[in-house]
Amino acid sequence: MIPPLKPGARLLEVTGPRIETEHLILRPWCAGDIAPNAAMLSDPGTARFIAAVQAGHDRDCRLA
Secondary structure (H helix, E strand, O other): OOOOOOOOOOOOOOOOOOEEOOOOEEOOOOHHHHHHHHHHHHOHHHHHHHHHHHHHHHHHHHHO
16 A cells, blocks of 8 residues: 655646547546555555556566
């Protein structure tokens, strides 16, 4: 689980495009995304897929 931000700490403001379709919204991350993301990653059924992607990415970075 991701710990809460320390008092006085701020997230970087990320700007970018917002793309919306009938079924999807793509937008930059915001502070309100931290808790839902932590909840998603704490679910073993979900995290096992994400961990596999991260492991492959780490492997690829070491080979580069």
